[in-house]
Amino acid sequence: MATRELTYVEALNEALREEMRRDDSVIVFGEEVAAAGGVYKVTKDLLKEFGPKRVLDTPISEIAIVGAAIGAALNGLRPVAEIMFFDFVGIAFDQLVTHASKMRFMSGGQVKLPLVIRTQYSLGRSYGSQHTQFLAASLLQAPGLKIVAPATPYDAKGLLKSSIRDDDPVLFVESGALYVNRSYYGYRGPVPEEEYLIPLGKADVKRVGDDVTIVAVSRTVSEAMAAANQLEEKGVKAEVVDLRTIMPMDYETIINSVKKTNRLVVAEDSVKTGGISAEVASHVCEYAFEYLEAPIVRLNSPPMPAPQASELEKKYMVSAEKIVNAVTKLVK
Amino acid sequence: MYQVLSPEGFAEEELDPRLLLSMYRDMVYARVLDRWLMRLQRMGKIGIHAPSEGQEAAGVGTAYALGENDWIFPLYRELPVFVARKVPISDIVNRNLSNRADPLKGRDFAVYGDIKYRIVPAPIPVAVHIPSAVGFALSLKYKKLSEVVINYFGDGATSKGDFHEALNFAGVFKAPIVFVCVNNQYAISVPVSRQTAVERLSVKAVAYGFEGVSVDGNDVVACYLAAKRAVEKARRGEGPTLIEAVTYRIGPHTTADDPSRYRDDEEVEMWRRRDPITRLRSHLLRRGLWSMDEDEKLWQTAEETIRKTIEECEKNPPLPPESILEDVYATPPWHLIEEREEFSQLR
Numbered sequence: 001m002a003t004r005e006l007t008y009v010e011a012l013n014e015a016l017r018e019e020m021r022r023d024d025s026v027i028v029f030g031e032e033v034a035a036a037g038g039v040y041k042v043t044k045d046l047l048k049e050f051g052p053k054r055v056l057d058t059p060i061s062e063i064a065i066v067g068a069a070i071g072a073a074l075n076g077l078r079p080v081a082e083i084m085f086f087d088f089v090g091i092a093f094d095q096l097v098t099h100a101s102k103m104r105f106m107s108g109g110q111v112k113l114p115l116v117i118r119t120q121y122s123l124g125r126s127y128g129s130q131h132t133q134f135l136a137a138s139l140l141q142a143p144g145l146k147i148v149a150p151a152t153p154y155d156a157k158g159l160l161k162s163s164i165r166d167d168d169p170v171l172f173v174e175s176g177a178l179y180v181n182r183s184y185y186g187y188r189g190p191v192p193e194e195e196y197l198i199p200l201g202k203a204d205v206k207r208v209g210d211d212v213t214i215v216a217v218s219r220t221v222s223e224a225m226a227a228a229n230q231l232e233e234k235g236v237k238a239e240v241v242d243l244r245t246i247m248p249m250d251y252e253t254i255i256n257s258v259k260k261t262n263r264l265v266v267a268e269d270s271v272k273t274g275g276i277s278a279e280v281a282s283h284v285c286e287y288a289f290e291y292l293e294a295p296i297v298r299l300n301s302p303p304m305p306a307p308q309a310s311e312l313e314k315k316y317m318v319s320a321e322k323i324v325n326a327v328t329k330l331v332k
Numbered sequence: 333m334y335q336v337l338s339p340e341g342f343a344e345e346e347l348d349p350r351l352l353l354s355m356y357r358d359m360v361y362a363r364v365l366d367r368w369l370m371r372l373q374r375m376g377k378i379g380i381h382a383p384s385e386g387q388e389a390a391g392v393g394t395a396y397a398l399g400e401n402d403w404i405f406p407l408y409r410e411l412p413v414f415v416a417r418k419v420p421i422s423d424i425v426n427r428n429l430s431n432r433a434d435p436l437k438g439r440d441f442a443v444y445g446d447i448k449y450r451i452v453p454a455p456i457p458v459a460v461h462i463p464s465a466v467g468f469a470l471s472l473k474y475k476k477l478s479e480v481v482i483n484y485f486g487d488g489a490t491s492k493g494d495f496h497e498a499l500n501f502a503g504v505f506k507a508p509i510v511f512v513c514v515n516n517q518y519a520i521s522v523p524v525s526r527q528t529a530v531e532r533l534s535v536k537a538v539a540y541g542f543e544g545v546s547v548d549g550n551d552v553v554a555c556y557l558a559a560k561r562a563v564e565k566a567r568r569g570e571g572p573t574l575i576e577a578v579t580y581r582i583g584p585h586t587t588a589d590d591p592s593r594y595r596d597d598e599e600v601e602m603w604r605r606r607d608p609i610t611r612l613r614s615h616l617l618r619r620g621l622w623s624m625d626e627d628e629k630l631w632q633t634a635e636e637t638i639r640k641t642i643e644e645c646e647k648n649p650p651l652p653p654e655s656i657l658e659d660v661y662a663t664p665p666w667h668l669i670e671e672r673e674e675f676s677q678l679r
């Protein structure tokens with residue numbers, strides 16, 4: 001299989017392009033997505049190739065963007081709408097949580113909503129408190145919604161294509177740090193030339209190990225991979241499980257890994273209180289308690305807003321250093 | 333304010349008798365069914381009902397302007413619209429009884445909708461459906477279909493961000509949609525003067541770059557003609573219209589409300605004298621198209637038909653308990669299947 005290296009952004013762009021070529025019902029809209037090609041270039045040149053009927057700049061209206069995606073999906077299109085920052089998904093919370101995620105159910109199964117809301121959070125870019133929030137945990141309370149958060153170019157492409165073809169509403173969360181930070185594992189990576197899809201709801205073991213399981217998602221997968229390298233030098237073999245899909249979560253892969261390693265660190269970018277790590281940890285306690293040889297460690301952002309100054313932000317967020325420290329204590 | 337039928341039933345424009353008689357019949361059926369639903373709630377047979385008494389002209393008149401392929405995004409108080417769309421009474425009753433024939437499988441209260449009749453189930457959160465109605469309309473345009481959308485909401489909805497964002501969006505993209513704001517003077521207990529400082533809600537359309545009209549919402553002919561113009565305009569690709577239908581909610585907000593706490597009887601009596609059904613009847617009588625005998629018969633038939641339909645619907649079995657876990661996702665994920673197992677052990 002022929003492979004080349006693509007960046008995270010290029011892989012996303014390719015996914016959109018391929019799905020738009022394949023299916024006329026795929027349309028793209030949002031703020032700055034058409035003429036500018038997206039503030040982070042994920043939708044670059046789509047306007048040129050697919051024209052203004054399928055690639056539309058909208059007013060600054062997050063409620064209407066998500067609402068319009070709902071309406072278009074109700075009528076059989078497959079809209080891919082962009083909300084520029086995850087923080088602003090909050091503005092359309094009602095549309096997403098109270099409307100989109102419940103429509104199939106409340107209509108008695110009459111309707112389906114094949115829509116994708118693409119968004120990104122920029123923790124790790126020194127963007128301050130209002131552009132860095134990773135709010136996926138709050139959306140675990142919206143059954144009916146799927147939440148996907150890729151950590152590598154390969155996953156980004158395969159998961160976005162599957163999300164577009166999925167018949168349920170998908171919130172597709174990208175990492176702004178992976179758009180730009182060349183030192184990250186997930187910034188650039190191999191992507192096959194041939195078409196491929198990655199099923200939603202399946203986690204991925206990014207690195208195999210026996211001593212400890214590190215469950216990560218999105219940006220923190222890069223931190224976990226860096227940490228696993230450092231741990232290897234110390235003789236500790238860490239297994240890195242990338243959730244990839246947050247809802248529905250692949251509990252089976254997590255549990256299987258914990259049964260093997262008997263130790264669990266969950267590292268992800270929610271603030272700790274009620275974060276995704278809480279869901280993972282409680283699930284493991286419920287279903288694999290007897291396999292644990294040490295308490296579960298949760299590594300998150302502290303339960304406070306993110307600072308902007310980059311030196312402070314580095315201390316604030318989950319890092320390879322924090323993961324290494326936690327694992328070292330755990331395997332002692 | 334646009335009016336065609338005077339309160340005494342004089343008309344500036346005389347419409348086709350068949351159309352008028354058909355609208356009259358539907359208004360009467362909507363009124364009788366609405367009263368039955370109020371009664372069924374009082375009898376403890378249905379959970380809650382949001383009555384439409386007094387608003388029949390606004391619903392029936394505007395709905396008659398639609399072609400059968402046009403799409404309806406209603407609010408929860410649109411019984412007259414459903415009757416005008418020729419939804420069988422039994423469908424509406426089954427919905428309210430939440431039995432096995434309920435198209436929404438008992439998943440929502442006080443609302444109706446069925447894709448088979450191109451009626452998208454109404455929402456409870458105020459104004460949440462306006463943006464999706466706009467998106468739907470834009471997708472019709474994208475598919476090069478000549479269908480249009482009609483979207484109903486109350487006066488209270490005009491205070492919401494969803495309303496503003498959606499109408500602005502519709503204006504920018506020239507969506508083929510007709511917005512019908514049924515101004516029934518109240519949002520539960522709060523009068524329209526607390527929602528807005530403007531005199532007429534239709535002026536809000538100016539800010540979105542399209543036409544707004546206020547019509548006498550108790551004049552079915554005015555509602556019909558205004559909506560017809562707006563529908564035709566939308567079909568020609570000339571964009572949206574906001575219609576404010578000025579009317580009055582004669583009954584409580586819902587069966588859970590007691591309006592005597594916030595409005596006096598005199599006000600209600602004044603609006604009763606402007607009753608939309610009586611007004612159309614005066615017009616029909618005046619033109620010799622209708623007689624009091626026929627009228628009596630129509631009300632009796634409506635009463636009988638609906639009573640019998642309800643009796644029939646009550647024979648339907650209840651919803652199967654397992655159905656509660658269906659339709660969350662296209663394919664149920666593991667964690668829902670697990671719930672199903674647990675659920676099946678409950679008695």
Ligand SMILES: Cc1ncc(C[n+]2csc(CCOP(=O)(O)OP(=O)(O)O)c2C)c(N)n1
Nearest residue numbers: 409456457458486487488489516518519520
């Ligand atoms: C977003 C939201 N806020 C509050 C409510 C509670 N609520 C239910 S109906 C209603 C009044 C709505 O009035 P209006 O839009 O004028 O419609 P009407 O009921 O008069 O037909 C309110 C405030 C709600 N359903 N949704």
